[in-house]
Amino acid sequence: MHPQSHSLRVVIVWRSTILEERTFSQMSSPVVRVGQGDKNDFSVLAPGLPDVFEMFERAPDGYTVRFSDRIAGVMQVDDHDWDIDELVAQDRAWPTGKARTDKGAAQIYEMKLATGDWGRLRLGDVHLFFQVIEGREAVAGRGWASVEMPLVAMVAFAALLHGAVLLTAFLTYEPSAELDGLKAIGGFAEVHVHDVPDPLDEDKLEPPSEETSGKKAGGEEGTFGEPDKVVDSKVPKDDGEMVDEVDPSEVGVNKLLSEARLGQGAIAKLMDTSDGISSKADVAFGGGDDELRVGRGTSGLSIRGVKSGGGGEGQGRIHGLGHIDTGGGPGSGGPSTGAHLDRKEAREVKAHLEKRTPQVGDFCDRGDIRKVVGAKASAIKYCFERQLQRQPDLHGKIIAQWKIGLDGKVMSASIASSTMNSRPVESCIEREISRLRFERPDGGICVINYPFVFTGVQ
Template sequence: MAATPQTKLLRVGVIQNGRIVEEHHVRRDSVTIGHDARNTIVLPSSEERPARFSLLENQGQQFQLVIDESMQGRVNLGSSDVDFDALRAQGLATRRGDLYVLPLQESARGKVDLGDVTLFFQFVTPPPEEAKPVLPADVMVSRWKTMDRVFFGILAASLFIHFSGAALIISAEAPKEAELALDELDDRFVRAIIPQRPPEAAKPADTGPAEAPKEDAKADEPKAADKPAADKPAGSASEQRAEVVKKVSGKGLLKILGSNSGGGQGAFADVLGGASGGGDIAAALAGAGGVGVATEASVGGGTGPRGGGAGKVTGIGEVGTQGGGKVDLGTKKEAAVQGRVQDSTPDVESSDVDRNALARYVRSRLKSIQSCYEKELKRNPNLKGKVVVRFTIKTNGRVGDFEIEENTLGNEAVGSCIRTTIRGWTFPFKPDSDTGVSYPFVFSPAG
């Protein structure tokens, strides 16, 4: 049969030495007893009673009486009184594990004997809501009569003037600024906008045709050797040629590479070989594939005059070198960084979770917390400090809410890694309700 919603309040009290010492009126919340401070009724600590026990539960807008095998008491079901032993023996209460559950109607009442104290419960009609007092009509006045009319008039006029002025400013067109010509600007602005050009250097006076550059004269000197021999004395032709070769060998690229004429050695010959001329260069280039030394026969055949005729194009081919070696760059190794993690006794809000057992459980998994710290210690060798985490252990042993209470490391990555690690744990504790835990960790470099 479906439970009917209860409209009355549940009255629960504590009787001690024949007097009512505590009383509560409950509408929808469940009633719990025990020595835990969060219970509805806090009782003295006893080995026979648990720290938290739900005596009257609100399920589906109907209260249920929950008792165990050892509880004694009586309950009135409307027609007769029945003790707890009869409830358990006659099957009037539904069994739920080690407990017995009895749905209560609004006419039910009873008591529970707990040794030194006695709990009673019954349903009572809620008191009627008190109506708010209403003043007489001749006493009540309107707000317009109590308002300062002079102040209100000044305020309204001020608001009207300010808003009207703002509307005129917004609707008016912005004034156009006329552009000034350069001749209308002040001299100091003109100097700032148009920088003065530096004075030009005076051109030298034209004294006549300029002398030919020396390099042109030197360039014309070899041409003198090409003049017909008839214009020069026959005996001095070889001397003039030797003088021209000597002058050319000391200029430009020929000066760097060196010249074999006259027995001199250049820088190129010093690098590639000895004093034997082109043969040494060919020997030095013997290890390069596709490269050869040009000879007089390969460039033009040697029959025509130098500098003329049709030459041959020689392909470079695939240039290859002989020999080679290896360079061992070594293997990159990651430096070993170790950190030290210390913890202390945690702060647990409920006696359902043993703090020493919780500390042993966390210490067995302290390596995962240490790895979170060592990842960031590689980036900052001076990283050290304290991290205090606060989380809740649910009734199934999983982690609920999680937050970082304190972090003196100055590194958020360590706290984020610890949050991910602890959220994956399943604790061997099954508290009656969510239990808050505050756990500190102290990190420092091992070295």
């Protein structure tokens, strides 16, 4: 292998989606770092690795790869597939020290990679693929040694051919005989302009004579075509004739209650002068005597009386609303109940939302997260307010968690914890969070944990 003629290709994959792909050559930094911090070349959630971890380092004959015993993966070295545990057990990878990770203290191992070797490491939900490939790049400062000679020869040949064509055209040029006969005329040219009349000039158009106008119609001036046929309408006329004055006694209820109408039909029987409204209503509401009653029994419905009543047999009183009367008296035949509507108290509960300090990943702007969530606060509050109408005592703290992809869209949203234990509210919040759009993260995926405290205020 030619010294420094190799490169390293690294690909970050999340759920079968390529998030980032880079190739490191002799012109790049000799060390490639992977971890959760901002100082890494690949900033990813890497359980089992330190925050800043030098995973790859360029060597004269390949690359050195480092990993910990807290991660899993496979490698192909010398055309043979190995698990990480097998590489350690067979001393193909040797320990170099220990480091602190989020999973505790981890042993760090390293091994050499040559051209063609590749591997795949699993870092939580992210897979890291790498391969040492053959490739040479021009190095700055080498002058003509870094220039492709075939390209130089092609450019030189094109320039030479172009110059030869121009020289041949210049030497073989002969002026035309027709051009020799032309003579340049000095001075000014005289131009004659003739006034051509406009055929549409209205001032010069002659008005038509009277003999060519309406007189030629022979008494039918202004008549075009055959006269229209008059056809009687078949639509029935429902409206009456229009009159200047309307007698109020001849329309509506007045006409119904007039003497002519009361003398016949059911209304006449109810309103005739022999019995009258008093006797008919008394029979319907009161009973046998002249006093109106509300009750149950042989005498019908009566408000007060000594006969059978609606709430029992005996003397009782009518029930009331509010402060008029809040109870009914029992009769001799049975008890009755009263309506206590004046004791009912109206209670209104309003929803209150408090947004606590969120936990934001390394690649997203905290101010942008607060701004976008604040703009959507009314929709998140409505998720709680809608359920609060059914459960006035509903309250609690909900921590929503979501991931922001490299395009600024929410990749997934869920409820990390909840003391409210209301699935309608929680699913509504997940749905509203999934619709948010943020600024694109700078370097990797963001994981957001945002606490919301919901209370009902009377």
